[in-house]
Amino acid sequence: MQRFVAVVAALFGVVTVFVGGRVLAGLDPGFEVFRPLVIFNTIMGVVYVMAGLRAWRDPRRGRTWAAVIALLNLIVLLSIGIAYAAGAGVAAQSLAAMSFRTLVWGGIFLVLARTVRQVAAAEASAQADEADAGWVIRPVEDAPVTLASFYAVDHDDIDRLLDEFRASKTGDRQAAVALYREFKGRLERHIGWEEDILFPLFERLTGLVDNGPTVVMRAEHRRINELLEAIDATLAAGAMAIDADEAALLEALAAHNLKEENILYPMIDRQASAADREAVFARMRVELARPVPGTPGGARV
Structure with a gap:
């Protein structure tokens, strides 16, 4: 339908x-x-x-x-x-x-x-x-061929977690906080992948280090992290008065993801070789073996 x-x-x-x-x-x-x-x-x-x-x-x-x-x-x-x-x-x-x-x-x-x-x-x-198996994420081995496709799918998965948290805020507070921590951990890992693996690849391939799109993306990451921490601090204090920070986070993520999915990721895919992409996924496999903060049992590949 x-x-x-x-x-x-x-x-x-x-x-x-x-x-x-x-x-x-x-x-x-x-x-x-x-x-x-x-x-x-x-x-x-x-x-x-x-x-x-x-x-x-x-x-x-x-x-x-x-x-x-x-x-x-x-x-x-x-x-x-x-x-x-x-x-x-x-x-x-x-x-x-x-x-x-x-x-x-x-x-x-x-x-x-x-x-x-x-x-x-x-x-x-x-x-x-799958509750007995712990928290499971999509293995990198099953990722699409392009970096753009993989990272866009990860955006969607993270957005889904945020939607679930927002929908749960009026219910069980403890469950809502757990969902937020899971969302925050996934987003922080995604940002880490970009800043430690993807952005350096782009800068090496294009030579755009100090005046390219990754400068803007890193600045936006800092703003997103500030909002994540502000919301986390409010929740940790036992309050749920996060509407303003949540609205700012939604706006920041929407604009940020749009630029990455339509500009940055395709630029990287056009420049990167198959070996470059495999090197990115290989490093991500290492990161996937580490627990994600806020998830029960960590990530399992």
């Missing part, structure tokens, strides 16, 4: 762009056109396609995109509804079409939300089955 709604979302976007583009090009739809609405819908058509692609890959992020789109459409629907009632040049057909778009994206959100719940239940079941 996830893939089906992803395709529906993307196709809906293509159709929306096509129809909106024709109207903007001068085609008469047979009713009064409210041009700002046509422009909005055409732009949103592109967003629909992007949301469909995201939903195909990751139902959690697809759900978020669908929720935002549905909300934006609802806001616009209410706005043009008011304009229609005031006789401000909005056609009934436009109102009906906007209602349809809002309902479609509300439905896509509900389907993806159900998919996410099913995935979470399956993951919880799998974790319960």
Whole structure:
């Protein structure tokens, strides 16, 4: 069902762009056109396609995109509804079409939300089955060929842990703190891999040491670590007043991961040889044999 709604979302976007583009090009739809609405819908058509692609890959992020789109459409629907009632040049057909778009994206959100719940239940079941074996991570031997793919997957795994922590904050405090420590340990290990293994490789291959993207990435790592420690200190003090630091951390991670996945990692893959990549994975295997702070029993390869 996830893939089906992803395709529906993307196709809906293509159709929306096509129809909106024709109207903007001068085609008469047979009713009064409210041009700002046509422009909005055409732009949103592109967003629909992007949301469909995201939903195909990751139902959690697809759900978020669908929720935002549905909300934006609802806001616009209410706005043009008011304009229609005031006789401000909005056609009934436009109102009906906007209602349809809002309902479609509300439905896509509900389907993806159900998919996410099913995935979470399956993951919880799998974790319960493996409880006696301790905490298990994906072996590096199973990593994709490219460094970019591996590190992007690790980003997703870390994001999942953060989502689980955020969802657990209103429940068992001890369990929530344990989830945070697990998330923090995984993120710190990821940052360590980058700064000790990946960034030096990039700097050696490109010669960009003092004025390249790794300078920016290291600065952002320092900010992320500051926020991690601030949240950890608050939790250690027995409090849960972390909303401001948590929001700042989410914002920092989103921007940071986007730059790494779309700029830095692909640059490294283009420059690195197969031997370079294997050397990176070999060093990571050594690190994987060491316990990750905050995880029960450490990491097992």
